[in-house]
Amino acid sequence: MNMDSDSLSEKELLNTCIQGNKEAWDAFVERYTNLIYHAINKTLKTYHADSLYQDNIT
Numbered sequence: 001m002n003m004d005s006d007s008l009s010e011k012e013l014l015n016t017c018i019q020g021n022k023e024a025w026d027a028f029v030e031r032y033t034n035l036i037y038h039a040i041n042k043t044l045k046t047y048h049a050d051s052l053y054q055d056n057i058t
Contacts, residue, residue, distance in 0.1 A: 005023070005024065005027030005030075005031070008024075008027075013027060013028055013031070014028070
């Protein structure tokens with residue numbers, strides 16, 4: 001299935017991902033990678049999880 005993922009709304013993209021469409025999943029990852037990365041990074045910094053992780057390693 002060849003799709004123009006840029007023209008899909010968020011809801012349409014998610015519904016297509018849920019249906020198992022790999023092309024939709026790839027588009028979702030491309031569209032939201034930066035947002036997800038920054039949210040995780042901010043959370044880790046906010047809760048100092050990086051130091052918690054280091055403490056658990058030793």
